[in-house]
Amino acid sequence: MSSNAYWYIGLSIVSLLVLTIALARAKSLRAVFHVFMMTQMAYLIETVIYIFGSSYFYRPGFLKDSAYFDSNMGALTSNMLVIPTAALVIAVYRLRWKGIAVAIALIGAIEWLWVELGLYTLNWWRIEYTAIGLTMYFPFARLVYDRLRRPAAGILHSSLLFLVVAPILGTLHIVPIMLVMNRSYDPGWFGDPPHDTTAFSSVYYVVMALVIVTTMKIQRGHTWVKFLAIASFIFIVTRVLLATELLRIHVWWDPWYYCLFPSTAYLLLKPVSARLARGG
Known part of the structure; x- marks a missing residue:
């Protein structure tokens, strides 16, 4: 396992801890549904820009036999843990634009650090694009969470x-x-x-x-x-x-x-x- 993997593992552990706290605060099955839904939304977006668009490349260093499958492992860290967890926190704690802006800035800072450390390579993608996408993704996450209250x-x-x-x-x-x-x-x-x-x-x-x-x-x-x-x-x-x-x-x-x-x-x-x- 390369040194890159420890950064991804650390980020995954932090995300899981935050996710556990948010689920405990919500005390509702709809919060679990929300995590799955926002994960799938992230998967669909990633399918377009990462898989078919070759926008960026993750370098977690988990798998030695295939660089692309190794990149997929990094994609799972982002799309199955980090992004859905942030979406649930925003929805459960009903954060408005200031809170959303802080979340976007934090994720952007992580993305920048990952690039600087060689954990993540940008092709045609830019960190600004991530920020623009999240300004739509996070408010949508709030709407979905509120809508789940009703039949x-x-x-x-x-x-x-x-x-x-x-x-x-x-x-x-x-x-x-x-x-x-x-x-x-x-x-x-x-x-x-x-x-x-x-x-x-x-x-x-x-x-x-x-x-x-x-x-x-x-x-x-x-x-x-x-x-x-x-x-x-x-x-x-x-x-x-x-x-x-x-x-x-x-x-x-x-x-x-x-x-x-x-x-x-x-x-x-x-x-x-x-x-x-x-x-x-």
């Missing part, structure tokens, strides 16, 4: 449900690939195979999340039938991807894992749909 229905309910489900699927999809390289995707979008795998994964998990949300919204049908239907659908998709050589599987357990964990997520997260419909 949701229709497209809004589906959207909120997607934002809860998707980051769980996305994280469980890509983390094993980065750590043990159990599968790889080859769409031919980029010259670097790990970059290609990450990019295709970012599309794949969104599609799977939409499938699961759609299944949750269907009122008729037994839960276990839907469980099997999701697993069967993913099995068919897997066979198609293998046949077209978009997918390569490197370990025996991979198909079992990718067929079963989305179905299991459907079972475990199904109550979230009812809770969002009730609000509170």
Whole structure:
């Protein structure tokens, strides 16, 4: 492990401590939902600017075999911990523009320090762009948190449900690939195979999340039938991807894992749909 990793670990620990305090202060399940939702919003933004836009590159030094997968580990620190935690703090403590400005300045200072220490490399991206983005992201986080108090229905309910489900699927999809390289995707979008795998994964998990949300919204049908239907659908998709050589599987357990964990997520997260419909 390189010295860079300790900076990322330290930032992650601080974020987890702050997140724990904010969740304890909120004493509400909607705060947990909010963390997932804002994580997914960060994931979607990162998909556009980092994965497909090649805006910057993280250098945490966790993984030696692949620089891009190592960069992804740094991206997880930012998008799964730092940014959603700051969003929850702003929402729970109802911080207004002065508090939001302090949060943006702090994150900008961290970004600047990371660049100076060689922990993070900017390509065409600028720290000012981060500040501009956060001036929209953080107020949106407050709106989402307040909206979760009230019942949701229709497209809004589906959207909120997607934002809860998707980051769980996305994280469980890509983390094993980065750590043990159990599968790889080859769409031919980029010259670097790990970059290609990450990019295709970012599309794949969104599609799977939409499938699961759609299944949750269907009122008729037994839960276990839907469980099997999701697993069967993913099995068919897997066979198609293998046949077209978009997918390569490197370990025996991979198909079992990718067929079963989305179905299991459907079972475990199904109550979230009812809770969002009730609000509170």
